[in-house]
Amino acid sequence: MKLSLAWLRDHLEGAPSADELAKRLTACGMNVEVREPAGPDEIWDVDVTTNRPDAMNHRGLAREAVAAACGTLKPLAINITEGATPVGTLARLTVEDAQGCPRYCARVVRGVKVGPSPAWLVERLQRCGVRPINNVVDATNCVLLDVGHPLHAFDLAFLKGQEIRVRRAHAGEPITTLDGVERKLTADDLVIADASRAVAVAGVMGAANSEIAPSTKDVLIESAYFDARSVRLTARRLGLKTEASHRFERGADRAMARTAVDLAAELIVRLAGGEVAAGVLDSNPDLPAPHEIPFSLSRLSAFVGCEIPRELTLRVLTALELAPRIVGDAVTCTVPTHRVDLELAEDLYEEVLRHFGYENVPSVLPSAAMKPGARLGTWPLTERGRDALTAVGAAEAFTYAFVSEEIEAATAGSPLADRGAVVALDNPLSARMAVMRRSLLAGLAEAAGGNLRRGAERVLLGEVGRVFFEKGGKVAEEERLAVAVAGAVGPWDALRQADFLDLKGVVEAVLAELGVSGTAWRHATAPVLAAGEQAEVVRDGCVIAIAGRLADAVSTVFDIPATLWVAEIDLTAAVAAASVPTFEPLPRFPAVTADLTVRHKLTLPYDQLVAAITAAAPEWLEAVSPVVRYRGEGVASDEVKTTVRLTYRHGERSLTQDEVNAAHFALMDRLGRELAVSFS
Amino acid sequence: MATEPLERARQEFLAALTEAGCDPARVEAVRVRFAGRRSGLLRELEDALKALPREAKPGYGKALNELKTLVEERLAAAQRAAEDAGIQRQVLDVTLPGRRPVTGALHPVTLVRREIEEIFLRMGYSVADGPEVEDDWHNFGALNMPPDHPARDTQDTFFLKDGLLLRTHTSPVQIRSMETMPLPIRLIIPGRVYRRDSDLRHSPMFHQVEGLVVGEGITFGNLKATLEAFVHVLFDPRLAVRFRPSFFPFTEPSAEVDITCVLCLGAGCGMCSGSGWIEILGAGMVDPRVLSACKLDPERVSGFAFGCGLDRVALLKYRLPDLRLLFSGDERLLRQFEGVAR
C-alpha cells in the first residue's frame, strides 16, 4: 500500500523522525518496503498483511505506530454543518438483504459544483497512486485513504424514484459498470438499485448510469458495510478487483460506515460547496455486542518462552484500542469493530509479541524425549531409487508431472501406464500442461530429446517420481523410476552406439541396487516401444518394468533426432520383491573353467541355451557366463556363435582336469543332440 | 685391515646405485664416480695397491678384483633397467583419459533436500510424505482457510475434478500427521507442490520443505532457536537470522525469516537487491484453529511450523540464475553436481 508520510503524521502527535517511524513500523510487522522522497513529503510503500484491512489506510497505520511507541493518536475531528431539509424527504433507503448488507449509511449533499480538486488533494491522491477525477469522487477516495472505508457517490438526479434499494440482482440483470463493460449478473450478486434498475454492484463498482458528472448538482454518498463473502464471490465471478472489493473481502469496519459518510459529506462541502441535508439514512445503527477475549499473562509468557512485562502488554493493548482490563493474572480485551482478525487468545499473544519484538525473545532449542528419526511413507523407497540411479551413472532429472494430452497419450501405451484413466486438470496453465502423466517417460523422453537436439553425444538420464491414475472415481499415485539411454556408450568407445543390452545392463544394475532378484525378461508388445525391440521384466508373474527402444511414432511426437532407449520401473512392485542377502560360505576348493563356443540358430534364446547347458552338466557346474557373440563371415545369416565360460567347482573336493574334460565333452554331446547346435 | 677401504667403497657403491633407480643420468653419474677411467674410486683404490706392504698385496688384490666385477655387473644391470624404463615410458601415456565408469549425479534439489533432512534427522525429526493430489480440507480447510478465504487467492490452485486439487503446499501433510500420529510430533516434510504460476522466479511445479513440532510446552523461543540452528548448519554459522512479524492463516503469531545474504555476507549485492538480507523461510506457532481441526487441544499442546522453497535454497546454494533450469533435464547442468557429497 502506498501512502504519504505527511498524511500519516497528520494523525500523530509527537511522532519520531521518519527513519525511526519506518524502523519501528517495520519491526512490528508493518513492513515499510520502499521510501521515495516527494518534495517535503515521502511516499512509503508499506506491506500490510492481508489479515489487517484496518491498517490499510493512514489512520489505521498511525494507530499501529502508536502501539509501536511513536507518539499518540490525534482525535478524529468531524465538523459537519447540516441544512434544514431532512434527508428522508430527499431519498429513501430500503435494505432487502440485511445479510448481504448488514449496514447501509447514506447522506445527501445538495447544490454542489463539480470541478477539479485543489492542488493539495490532487497531490495527496497521486502520491498514494490514485488518479484524481473530480472534487466529489476525489473526496470519497480521500476518505478511503484516510480511514480505510470504501464509499460511493451517486448523482441523486439519476436515482429513479430518489430511492436506494439494496437487493439481490435478477438473474441475467444487465449492468454497465464504470469501466464501461456491460456485465450480466446472477441472483447471487448483491446490487444497489434505484426504483427500476441496478446502479452499482455492491462493494465492487458503481454503474455508469448514475455516476457523478460535471452537471451533477445533488449527491448521495453511500457508506455501507457489506458481507465479505458475498463481495468476494461476486468480484471473483465478474473478474473485477477494485479497491472497494479488496477491502470488503478482507472485512470492513461496521462502525466506521457512519463516521466515513460524515467525513465525506464534510469534505465534499469544503471542496464543491453545497449543503448537507439533515440526518443520515442508516439501515441499522445498532452494532452487535463486541467480542471479548480473555487470556492469562502467565500463559502468554509460557507461550512465548520468556517473561513478557505486564506494563508492555497493557500499553500495547491499550494503544491498539483493545481496552484491556486486568484482574491478577487474567486480562480481558474488547475487540473494536475495526479488528476483524481478532478472535482467540493466541491472536492477542501475537499483538503483544509483535510489539515486544521477535528479536527480544531468547532462542532456546526444544527439549523432548530422545527418539530416533526415520524416513516414513514412500521416502525409503524413492531414496533407494535415486541412489540406484546414481549408482548406474545416471543424472537425476526432474520433469513436470503434467504434460500435453498428445504426449501423455503417446507414452501411455504400456502395461505400467494403462492402470487407470488419465487425470486432467480443470484449469491448466496451457495445453502443454493439461493432464497428469501416467508414465515418467512423458517427461523423460522429452528431456532426453532436448539433450540430443542440443548436440549431446550421449544421454544417461534418470528420474524418480509419481504417476497418476483415476480408478473408480479416486486418484491413485504410484512411485516410478525411469531411465533414458542414447548415443555413444563411453570414453574410448565413442563409435559404438548404445543398444538394447546397454539399456538392459542399466536396468539390471538398478534392480540389483534395489535388491530385486529372480526376474525374467520376455518379449513384450507395448505400443510406446518399438515392435520386436522391447521386453518386460517379470517377477512372480507380475510385470515390474518395461524396457526397449522408444517407438518411432512416439519419437516423432517428441522430435527426438536419434535412437532412444528407455525403461520404466514400478518401484513399489519391484521393491516388494526385494530381499536382504545373507552370507553364503566361500568356496574352499579351486574352480576349473572351460570355454564353450556354440553355433546355433538366432531363434534359440540365451536363457534356453543356458538352461540346456545346466541340465546337461554335472551338478558341480557352478556358473555359466557370457564371453562373446559373433555373427558375420563364416556364420550363416540366421545363426550366431555364442561363446560362454563354464565354471566347474565341487563343494567337497578338488576336481581333476580329466573328470572336467569328460564332463565337458559329455555335455557337448548331449547339447548337440538335444538342441541341434554345433561347436565350431 | 688393509681391505677396509674396499668394503667401504662396496657399500657406498650399492647405496648410490639403489638411489639412482632407473634414471639413466643418475646411473651414469654413479658409473663416473666409481668406475671412471681417470678419476673413479676404483682407479684410486688400484693406485693404493702399490703403496701397500708386500705381504698385504695378494689379499688386497683379490678383494679389489671382486669389487671390480661387482661394480661392472651391477652397473650393466642398472643401465639395462634404465633403458627399459625409458622405452616403457614412451609406450604408456599416463595423460590419456581413463576408461572411466560413468558416475551419477543427483538433482541439485535432491542434494539440498537431503542436506536439510540430515540436519533434522540428527535432531530426532522424522521425514514424512503425503499425496500430491489432495482434497480441499487438507490443503485449505483444516489450515484455517475456509472456502472463499482471501488467502486462497495467493495460492493459485490447479483443480482436478470432484473437488480434488494438486496440493499448493506441503502443509496438508502436517494435517494428516497431526490427525494420525502420537504426540510429541517432530517432522520434516519435503515434497513436490503445484501452483498456477510461471515466470523467471516461479515454476508451476516446485518443491517445499516444512517442519512441524507439536507437543506440550512448545514456545516461540523454541521456533527461533530451531531455525537459527538450521540456517547455521545449512549455510554458514556466521549468518544472522532475522524474524519479522507476518501473516499466514495457519500460524499465529507468524514470522518471515530473513538471513544475512549468503553472497555478500550483509554488505549488499545484486542477489539481495542491496539490502544485505535474503528472505528464506516462513514460520510461526501452529494456529489453535489448526490444532482444533486436527482434534488436538490447544489448551494442552502447542507447536511451531516453518517452511521454505527447496528450489530457492538450491538456487542460493549453487548460484543458479533461473528456477526453470531445474526442470529442463539438461545433462550439461545436472552433471555439474556430480562431485557434491550426498
Ligand SMILES: [Zn+2]
Ligand atoms: Zn547480498
